[in-house]
Amino acid sequence: MSWVIIKSSCNLKPNAQTKTGRLSLSELDQIGIITHAPAIFFYKPSLSNGHQEAFTSIITTLKDSLSRVLVPFYPLAGRVHWIGHGRLELHCNAMGIQFLEAESQSKLEDFGDFSEFSKFKNLIPHVDYTIPMHEIPLLFVQVTKFQCGGFSICFHVSHVVIDGQSALHFIAEWARIARGEPLGVRPVFDRKLLRAGDPPISQKLFHHKEFDELPLLLGQSNNYEERRKKTTALSLKLTKAQVEMLKNKANERKSMDNGGGYTRYETLAAHVWRSACKAREHKPEQPTAMGILIDARKRMEPQLPDSYFGNAIHEVIAVSTSGELVSKPLGFACGKIRDAIQNSTSDYMNSAIDFCKNQQDLTKFQDIYTLRGTDEGPSYGNPNLSLVSWLTLPIYGVDFGCGKEIYMGPGSLDCDGDAYLMQSHDSDGSLVLAICLQVAHIKAFQRYFYEDIM
Numbered sequence: 001m002s003w004v005i006i007k008s009s010c011n012l013k014p015n016a017q018t019k020t021g022r023l024s025l026s027e028l029d030q031i032g033i034i035t036h037a038p039a040i041f042f043y044k045p046s047l048s049n050g051h052q053e054a055f056t057s058i059i060t061t062l063k064d065s066l067s068r069v070l071v072p073f074y075p076l077a078g079r080v081h082w083i084g085h086g087r088l089e090l091h092c093n094a095m096g097i098q099f100l101e102a103e104s105q106s107k108l109e110d111f112g113d114f115s116e117f118s119k120f121k122n123l124i125p126h127v128d129y130t131i132p133m134h135e136i137p138l139l140f141v142q143v144t145k146f147q148c149g150g151f152s153i154c155f156h157v158s159h160v161v162i163d164g165q166s167a168l169h170f171i172a173e174w175a176r177i178a179r180g181e182p183l184g185v186r187p188v189f190d191r192k193l194l195r196a197g198d199p200p201i202s203q204k205l206f207h208h209k210e211f212d213e214l215p216l217l218l219g220q221s222n223n224y225e226e227r228r229k230k231t232t233a234l235s236l237k238l239t240k241a242q243v244e245m246l247k248n249k250a251n252e253r254k255s256m257d258n259g260g261g262y263t264r265y266e267t268l269a270a271h272v273w274r275s276a277c278k279a280r281e282h283k284p285e286q287p288t289a290m291g292i293l294i295d296a297r298k299r300m301e302p303q304l305p306d307s308y309f310g311n312a313i314h315e316v317i318a319v320s321t322s323g324e325l326v327s328k329p330l331g332f333a334c335g336k337i338r339d340a341i342q343n344s345t346s347d348y349m350n351s352a353i354d355f356c357k358n359q360q361d362l363t364k365f366q367d368i369y370t371l372r373g374t375d376e377g378p379s380y381g382n383p384n385l386s387l388v389s390w391l392t393l394p395i396y397g398v399d400f401g402c403g404k405e406i407y408m409g410p411g412s413l414d415c416d417g418d419a420y421l422m423q424s425h426d427s428d429g430s431l432v433l434a435i436c437l438q439v440a441h442i443k444a445f446q447r448y449f450y451e452d453i454m
Helices: 051-069 117-123 164-178 224-228 240-250 264-279 322-327 330-342 346-357 439-451
Strands: 004-012 021-024 036-043 079-084 087-092 097-104 139-145 151-158 231-238 287-295 313-321 385-389 407-410 418-423 431-438
Touching (some): 036 164, 051 097, 051 139, 051 151, 117 139, 151 164, 231 439, 240 264, 240 330, 264 287, 264 385, 264 418, 264 431, 264 439, 287 330, 313 330, 407 418, 407 431, 431 439
Parallel strands (some): 097 139, 287 385
Antiparallel strands (some): 004 097, 036 407, 287 313, 418 431
């Protein structure tokens, strides 16, 4: 992909006074990914002016509306501080976010169907983790203009502060303000809803397999060498008919008494799990785990508001052996995944929070090897997978006043075993799987992924 030049970089602050002070983070904010996560949107050229004039107008609108939306969403303009024992605290201090304007020699047509994530690399703002955590902005935004007049907006945000639903809430409200409309739904910042700073309360204790050591390849004592192997990512599309074929296959021998037929997510997660086991050529006795991200908003009692702004997600796992997954019907793997999801009750979530509260140090439950350049922290990868569902998230239709996006997706995917499942932009019932695997396994995975539908 052609070079990208950063034309300007500035610190944007809220355009009015905001609340200041320390905001306690919940345990769900402080485990898992604590680095930045990118999402990227692509837009067609504006037809109203020349390319440069139109882009200049867009930049002005984006910067002005961003400084305004940071007032109600003021925690994003703050900074995260370490407070010892792997724990973090958010300081709301209006230090601002980083906004970058860039230019590329590429044209939108050079990205094809946007399935090659490697082409997005220079469109994602760089985060320097060698500087102290409390000096790093929580949000980076890079707007890149292409030679055709089209452009991309990459939103690179700290996962400590928000999850996917919160990020999309912020983006939607930013777009509303950019279009000249009033704020729609105000965010709820009260981390006490997830008992931030409170002592443990759960009376029910569960075995939280998600906090155990993940399975390793047979004969290995760690997965360091597996992590170092080259990976690649691709997007695979499933038509509505193919999705229905898989669901029918999954439900062939299922009794409808236990929660009805398997869902699209349960079916596709099972299919991806089995396909990966085959592609990785596991031995039958190889243990393997599938990570499943649970949104706690509707599971907690009482429920959290949809506009809860923070991390209300928790990753649980389903565990099996590759031999069982491959030799048994698809419904077997679906059942493993459903059990993990259905067991994630309010009591289970509170127990997971209390488990973390009782830990002397949270470091081993954080993915911080990217942050420190080491192999510390949990990670998926061979023989394991993690499939994040964006099926119910409002990821499309983001209009900053210059039309809706022509593509939206994760900005990068470079860790072996990481995957996303989302609706197709075509709104025709088809689905898109974005997955990263080792280069040695990706072609075989693609073959099994489609062959086994039949």
